[in-house]
Amino acid sequence: MVIKMIDELRSKLGKNKVLTGQDVQERYSHIWTMDQPLAAKAVILPHSTEDVSMALKICHAHQQPVVVHGGLTNLVGGTKTLRHEIVIALEKMDRIEEIDPQSRTMTVQSGVILENIHQTAESENLLFPLSFGAKGSAQIGGVISANAGGLRVFRYGVTRQLVLGIEAVLADGTVINSLKKIIKDNSAYDLKQLFIGSEGTLGIITRAVLKLVEAPRSRTSAYVGINDYTQVISFLKFMDKSLAGTLSAFELIWKKTYHKMTTAGESNPPLPYDYEYYVLVETLGQNQTTDQHQLIALLEKAIDQKMILDAVPAQSKSDLDWFWKIREDVRVISASCTVDQHFDVSLPIPLIGDYAANTIATLEKMNGVNHCYTFGHMADGNIHLVIDKVDHSDQLRMAIDQVVYSPLQAMGGSISAEHGIGEHKKAYLKLSRSPEEIALMRRMKKMMDPLGILNMGKVL
Numbered sequence: 001m002v003i004k005m006i007d008e009l010r011s012k013l014g015k016n017k018v019l020t021g022q023d024v025q026e027r028y029s030h031i032w033t034m035d036q037p038l039a040a041k042a043v044i045l046p047h048s049t050e051d052v053s054m055a056l057k058i059c060h061a062h063q064q065p066v067v068v069h070g071g072l073t074n075l076v077g078g079t080k081t082l083r084h085e086i087v088i089a090l091e092k093m094d095r096i097e098e099i100d101p102q103s104r105t106m107t108v109q110s111g112v113i114l115e116n117i118h119q120t121a122e123s124e125n126l127l128f129p130l131s132f133g134a135k136g137s138a139q140i141g142g143v144i145s146a147n148a149g150g151l152r153v154f155r156y157g158v159t160r161q162l163v164l165g166i167e168a169v170l171a172d173g174t175v176i177n178s179l180k181k182i183i184k185d186n187s188a189y190d191l192k193q194l195f196i197g198s199e200g201t202l203g204i205i206t207r208a209v210l211k212l213v214e215a216p217r218s219r220t221s222a223y224v225g226i227n228d229y230t231q232v233i234s235f236l237k238f239m240d241k242s243l244a245g246t247l248s249a250f251e252l253i254w255k256k257t258y259h260k261m262t263t264a265g266e267s268n269p270p271l272p273y274d275y276e277y278y279v280l281v282e283t284l285g286q287n288q289t290t291d292q293h294q295l296i297a298l299l300e301k302a303i304d305q306k307m308i309l310d311a312v313p314a315q316s317k318s319d320l321d322w323f324w325k326i327r328e329d330v331r332v333i334s335a336s337c338t339v340d341q342h343f344d345v346s347l348p349i350p351l352i353g354d355y356a357a358n359t360i361a362t363l364e365k366m367n368g369v370n371h372c373y374t375f376g377h378m379a380d381g382n383i384h385l386v387i388d389k390v391d392h393s394d395q396l397r398m399a400i401d402q403v404v405y406s407p408l409q410a411m412g413g414s415i416s417a418e419h420g421i422g423e424h425k426k427a428y429l430k431l432s433r434s435p436e437e438i439a440l441m442r443r444m445k446k447m448m449d450p451l452g453i454l455n456m457g458k459v460l
C-alpha cells in the first residue's frame with residue numbers, strides 16, 4: 001500500500017520530487033536539531049501549486065498524514081514529524097514572481113526566505129516591515145502560517161496586516177486562489193485570514209501577495225537604562241507621543257538577560273550592567289541627521305526628567321548592527337542553557353512588570369530551574385521567557401508551564417503572543433480561548449480537512 005502510494009507520487013510528480021530512505025534521514029525537522037535525522041515515510045519537494053495540489057490529492061486518497069515544512073524555525077514543535085508521516089517541504093517554491101512599486105506589493109511563492117523578500121523590496125526602495133531573528137531561514141509560507149510578529153509590530157502590525165492575498169491548497173488538493181493586490185475587499189468572508197496563523201492545519205499556502213511600504217531613509221537606535229517598570233511605560237508613551245509615528249521598535253530586556261546576551265555571545269554591552277531594564281528603541285524616518293538629533297534631544301530630555309537613567313545612541317551603521325545583533329541573537333541565550341524552554345506570552349502593558357517579577361521569582365526558586373531570561377516586544381504587550389532548566393522531564397516542563405501560564409487568564413493575557421500553539425501549547429489553549437471558540441475551531445478544521453491529515457495533532 002505504502003509502496004503503491006510512493007510510486008503514484010513519483011509517477012505524478014517526478015522522481016526527483018519525492019525523497020525516501022537515506023535522503024530523508026539527511027534532513028531534520030528543526031534548525032536547532034540538525035543533528036537529529038528526520039524520520040518520515042517520504043519528503044515531497046513541490047515546485048509549483050499544481051505539484052502541491054497533486055501531492056495532497058494522492059495523500060488524501062490514501063488518508064496519509066502530512067506535515068508541512070517551511071524554514072523549520074518555529075518554536076512550538078510545529079514541524080515535529082513522525083515516522084509514518086509524509087513531509088511536504090516548500091523550499092523549492094522560492095520564486096519572487098513580481099514586485100509592483102505602484103501597488104506596493106510583492107507576489108511570492110511560499111518558500112521564499114524572509115530575508116530575500118527584504119532585499120528585493122529594498123532594491124525598489126520599498127520595505128517589507130516584518131522582521132525577526134530567524135529571518136535568514138524562515139520562509140514566508142511559515143511566517144504567514146505562524147502569523148509571526150517580531151520587532152516592528154508596534155508600527156506596522158503583525159503578518160496578518162501585511163498580507164493582501166493568498167493562494168492555498170486544501171487537504172483534498174482543491175486550490176483556493178485569493179491572490180488580489182487590493183487593500184480593501186469586503187466581498188463576504190475574508191477567507192485568506194483562515195490560512196494566516198492556522199499553522200498549516202487548514203491548508204498549505206503556496207503563494208502570497210505581500211503589502212510593502214515606502215522604505216524609510218533614516219534609521220536610529222539607542223539603548224536606554226531604567227530601574228523601574230512604571231518608568232518604562234512612561235518612557236514608551238513619551239517617545240511615541242514625541243516622535244509622532246516614527247517610533248518603530250521598543251524592545252525591553254531584563255538585566256540578567258542583557259548580561260547574558262552581552263557576555264555569552266560575541267557582543268559587548270553598549271551600557272554598563274547598572275540597571276534593571278534595558279530598552280532598545282528604533283525610529284524609521286526620512287532624514288538621518290535630523291532624526292538622529294531628535295532622538296538624542298529626546299533622550300536628554302528623558303534623562304533630565306528622571307524618566308530614564310542612561311542612554312547610548314547608535315552613531316553609525318556598525319553600531320546599529322551591533323545593537324540589534326544583541327537583541328536578535330536569541331540563540332546565544334538558548335545555547336547557554338542546559339535545557340531551554342521558551343514562552344511568548346501576551347499581557348496588557350501595565351501588568352507586565354509585576355507578572356515578570358513574580359514569575360521569575362517563583363521559577364528561580366523551583367527545583368530544576370537554573371535561570372529565567374526575560375525580554376520582549378514590550379510595546380506590543382508581548383514578553384518572551386527562556387527558562388534554563390536541568391532536564392527534559394515532562395514533570396519539570398509541566399511544572400514550569402503551570403507557573404508561566406496560570407496567572408494569564410485572570411489578567412486577560414494569552415499563552416501565545418506570536419509563536420503559535422503547535423504541539424507544545426495545545427494542552428493550554430483553553431486558558432486563552434473559550435470552550436465555544438475551541439468548538440468552532442474544531443468544526444472549521446473538520447470542514448476544511450475532514451480526514452484530519454494536515455499537521456495532525458498540532459494546534460487542536
Ligand SMILES: Cc1cc2nc3c(=O)[nH]c(=O)nc-3n(C[C@H](O)[C@H](O)[C@H](O)COP(=O)(O)OP(=O)(O)OC[C@H]3O[C@@H](n4cnc5c(N)ncnc54)[C@H](O)[C@@H]3O)c2cc1C
Pocket residue numbers: 067068069070071072073074075078079090110131132133134137138139140141142143144145146147148149150151199200201203204205206328330331418419455458
Ligand atoms: C531565533 C528566532 C527568533 C524568532 N523571533 C520571532 C519573533 O520575534 N516573532 C515571531 O513571531 N516569531 C519569531 N520566531 C518564530 C517564528 O514564528 C518562526 O520562526 C517563523 O514564523 C516560522 O517560519 P518557518 O518558515 O521557519 O516555518 P516552519 O517552522 O517551517 O513552520 C511553522 C508552521 O507553519 C507550517 N507551515 C510552514 N510552511 C507552511 C506553508 N507554506 N503553508 C502552510 N503551513 C506551513 C508548519 O507546518 C508549522 O506548523 C523566532 C524563531 C527563532 C528561531
